[in-house]
Amino acid sequence: MSTTEEGNTVNFRRTYEELLSQGNVAIADELVTADFLNHAAPPGMNRGPESMRLLVRMLRTAFPDLHYTVEDVVVEGDTVAGRVTMSGTHLGPYMGIPPTGRSFQMAEMHFVHFRDGKGIEHWGTRDDLGMMRQLGIIPAPGEAR
Secondary structure (H helix, E strand, C coil): CCHHHHHHHHHHHHHHHHHHCCCCHHHHHHHEEEEEEECCCCCCCCEHHHHHHHHHHHHHHHCCCCEEEEEEEEEECCEEEEEEEEEEECCCCECCECCCCCEEEEEEEEEEEEECCEEEEEEEEECHHHHHHHCCCCCCCCCCC
């Protein structure tokens, strides 16, 4: 693995471990470029370091015990792919949904393209439906609401 690939991997992990899990929004400028584009974030929370700070604050308000575990990382050139597990307890409003007090855990895949050691573009896939079911917001098939 090249020095650049190692640095990108470190910053990928820092995004999930320090920025999101610990809520250290001060490091957003170290991790993403000014023109960073997050294809998986809600509108208004998808451009640049400030968007990352807004996203972290929104998630940590909804899930104060928010935690990400980076399970696996694969590096190819300037792109880092990671299998990640997200978990938390819904204790604050989330996307207009009042707190349920329930916990969830979901698998995610994230792909980050880096330029000069900072994320420039992000794509992600998550099991949002599974999370909503665990939180009791959407019933499972055959389950009474």
